[in-house]
Amino acid sequence: MVSSFTKQLLDLKSNLQIARTLRLIWSLEGRGMLFVVAMIVVETAFLFSSLYALKGLIDIIAESGGHLGTHVEAVIRQILIAGALTLFYNIARAISFYSSEIQSAKVAEHLNDSIHAKAVELDLSFYESPGYFDKLQRAKEAGDGRPHAVLMALVDTAKNLLSLGAIAYLFIAIDWLLLPIMACFVLPTMMVRIVYSDKLKALRIRNTAIERASNYYSQLITAESSAKEIRSYGLGAYLKQCYFNIRMRLLTERYKLTKQQTTREIATTALASIGFFACMAYMVNKAIHGAVTVGDISIFLVMFPQLFSALQATTNGISTVYQNSIFMDSIFDLLDLKSTFDDPKAARAVPQDDEPLVLKFEQVSFHYPFDSRLVLRNINLMFPQGKIVAIVGANGAGKSTIIKLLNRLYDPVSGRITLQGTDIRKFSSNAYRKQIGVVFQDFCRYHVSVSENIAFGNIDLANHESAAIKQAASQAGAHGFISALPKDYQTVLGRVFEGGSELSIGQWQKLATARALYHPGRFLVLDEATSALDTQSENGLFASLRSFLGTRGAIVVSHRYSTVKQADYAYVLREGEVVEEGIPEELIAKNGYFTALFNTDLIYESSDC
Numbered sequence: 198m199v200s201s202f203t204k205q206l207l208d209l210k211s212n213l214q215i216a217r218t219l220r221l222i223w224s225l226e227g228r229g230m231l232f233v234v235a236m237i238v239v240e241t242a243f244l245f246s247s248l249y250a251l252k253g254l255i256d257i258i259a260e261s262g263g264h265l266g267t268h269v270e271a272v273i274r275q276i277l278i279a280g281a282l283t284l285f286y287n288i289a290r291a292i293s294f295y296s297s298e299i300q301s302a303k304v305a306e307h308l309n310d311s312i313h314a315k316a317v318e319l320d321l322s323f324y325e326s327p328g329y330f331d332k333l334q335r336a337k338e339a340g341d342g343r344p345h346a347v348l349m350a351l352v353d354t355a356k357n358l359l360s361l362g363a364i365a366y367l368f369i370a371i372d373w374l375l376l377p378i379m380a381c382f383v384l385p386t387m388m389v390r391i392v393y394s395d396k397l398k399a400l401r402i403r404n405t406a407i408e409r410a411s412n413y414y415s416q417l418i419t420a421e422s423s424a425k426e427i428r429s430y431g432l433g434a435y436l437k438q439c440y441f442n443i444r445m446r447l448l449t450e451r452y453k454l455t456k457q458q459t460t461r462e463i464a465t466t467a468l469a470s471i472g473f474f475a476c477m478a479y480m481v482n483k484a485i486h487g488a489v490t491v492g493d494i495s496i497f498l499v500m501f502p503q504l505f506s507a508l509q510a511t512t513n514g515i516s517t518v519y520q521n522s523i524f525m526d527s528i529f530d531l532l533d534l535k536s537t538f539d540d541p542k543a544a545r546a547v548p549q550d551d552e553p554l555v556l557k558f559e560q561v562s563f564h565y566p567f568d569s570r571l572v573l574r575n576i577n578l579m580f581p582q583g584k585i586v587a588i589v590g591a592n593g594a595g596k597s598t599i600i601k602l603l604n605r606l607y608d609p610v611s612g613r614i615t616l617q618g619t620d621i622r623k624f625s626s627n628a629y630r631k632q633i634g635v636v637f638q639d640f641c642r643y644h645v646s647v648s649e650n651i652a653f654g655n656i657d658l659a660n661h662e663s664a665a666i667k668q669a670a671s672q673a674g675a676h677g678f679i680s681a682l683p684k685d686y687q688t689v690l691g692r693v694f695e696g697g698s699e700l701s702i703g704q705w706q707k708l709a710t711a712r713a714l715y716h717p718g719r720f721l722v723l724d725e726a727t728s729a730l731d732t733q734s735e736n737g738l739f740a741s742l743r744s745f746l747g748t749r750g751a752i753v754v755s756h757r758y759s760t761v762k763q764a765d766y767a768y769v770l771r772e773g774e775v776v777e778e779g780i781p782e783e784l785i786a787k788n789g790y791f792t793a794l795f796n797t798d799l800i801y802e803s804s805d806c
């Protein structure tokens with residue numbers, strides 16, 4: 198038992214996390230926290246002074262031997278002192294409670310902000326790693342209240358130690374023997390608590406992975422994204438059972454431990470009660486012989502439960518500090534992650550002149566961060582501003598990967614991507630990305646207003662002109678359905694918020710296109726941006742694409758010939774390599790892989806003619 202307690206105290210990693218947590222709190226809310234600590238000390242001082250004043254009062258009453266008349270003044274003075282101290286104690290307690298709540302909320306907000314800043318700062322490769330998700334999930338699970346919990350547990354422990362010191366002083370003042378006698382009877386209960394809090398902590402760590410599995414099932418059962426399939430495949434009962442089985446496994450282990458703890462605690466608290474009565478008998482015996490006063494006995498009666506709870510709170514406090522430090526570990530793990538690509542210290546300015554820009558892939562090869570398989574091999578591509586360039590290929594050929602590299606979400610493993618002859622790694626990634634508006638294949642549906650959905654395309658703009666937003670929507674073919682929404686451009690979308698309107702997948706896709714068109718970049722990337730559009734909408738978009746592109750360049754990924762044939766140039770990708778390239782009509786004439794890819798479309802086209 199003792200070894201587990203000392204193990205906790207000597208656990209170096211936990212100690213480092215506690216120190217770092219305190220440094221974090223200090224850096225965020227140092228003064229406020231000092232105030233909280235000071236108020237707690239003041240509160241404790243008032244509590245024990247008021248108790249001591251009460252003891253004095255009882256002693257005066259007892260000494261008067263039933264003739265209070267001669268002691269009235271002393272009694273009134275003592276009552277006033279005890280009353281004033283109790284009042285000050287209550288005020289100090291209220292102030293320390295209020296200030297600690299405020300400080301805790303402030304620290305929690307700062308911490309949430311840091312976690313969000315880290316999630317935004319890290320590059321996309323982190324989202325490929327299950328390890329990152331584990332860290333993010335653990336940090337989120339740890340909760341923003343942990344630093345405060347560590348601090349409060351430390352402060353409470355200090356406060357309880359102060360109380361123990363004050364109680365010990367009072368007991369010694371009555372009779373020093375009381376202290377060792379009670380320690381013998383009370384300590385076993387404390388030990389049981391320490392040992393079982395340690396065992397509970399170990400159980401929690403052991404079961405983290407199972408706990409996550411149960412969270413996964415719970416999320417699956419309740420999420421909107423899985424609601425349709427769960428109903429149509431009738432998966433509800435099965436998934437519910439999976440969740441239940443895991444929870445039962447977790448609960449059974451927990452119950453077993455709690456049961457053991459309870460039986461041991463019953464025995465040790467019985468021992469503590471024996472200790473209490475032994476001390477009482479000892480005190481009464483001394484009182485009979487006039488060695489202690491009635492005030493001493495009264496204060497002993499008041500102090501004994503205080504001693505018990507202060508000891509209990511001290512040991513619990515130490516356990517809480519260490520348990521919370523494990524959670525802080527998860528938060529610090531996340532905050533310590535470093536982005537894998539750093540912007541250059543002296544970043545080049547992205548060319549702003551009117552001269553048309555050219556983006557180039559030069560001998561680019563690439564594999565994803567956690568997969569050594571090359572998905573692009575020595576590819577050369579050219580995207581000039583003012584032209585529409587198509588990238589075509591079968592599923593898995595590497596088209597979307599090119600778009601991710603183009604947007605500098607990853608860097609090539611060899612070769613380079615250039616803008617106007619300069620390696621794009623020499624620009625700041627934010628400034629570079631401002632040149633490219635993208636509709637990703639798996640675009641995002643923002644559950645905010647229609648206007649915001651479009652304005653997100655150029656969030657740095659100070660004022661969003663509603664005419665410009667409408668223009669982007671019209672170009673994307675979205676204006677019609679937006680006008681029919683209850684509050685047209687001010688309608689909140691999705692079902693996450695009260696009164697939101699849901700769109701069809703095709704309508705969401707048109708909105709994503711409007712967002713990219715609203716983007717100020719000189720290139721527009723459409724990665725299968727019309728996959729959910731009806732033929733009429735798709736034809737409408739591409740028929741006018743060239744006119745509203747103006748001087749911008751476009752890079753279009755599509756599986757439909759009707760779209761690809763609008764391009765000035767096309768690259769044909771097969772298993773990560775460019776196997777054909779040229780003007781679409783010439784590629785058809787070649788009758789090679791390009792023609793094979795669009796065979797069915799071509800048959801339809803010719804039958805339409």
Ligand SMILES: Nc1ncnc2c1ncn2[C@@H]1O[C@H](COP(=O)(O)OP(=O)(O)OP(=O)(O)O)[C@@H](O)[C@H]1O
Pocket residue numbers: 325565566568572590591592593594595596597598599638
């Ligand atoms: N995050 C990833 N980690 C590892 N491999 C990936 C990742 N994303 C894609 N891949 C692999 O890279 C290859 C190219 O994928 P990519 O998404 O670029 O294909 P695509 O041509 O866009 O296909 P589709 O037409 O189906 O959209 C595939 O073999 C795929 O398995």
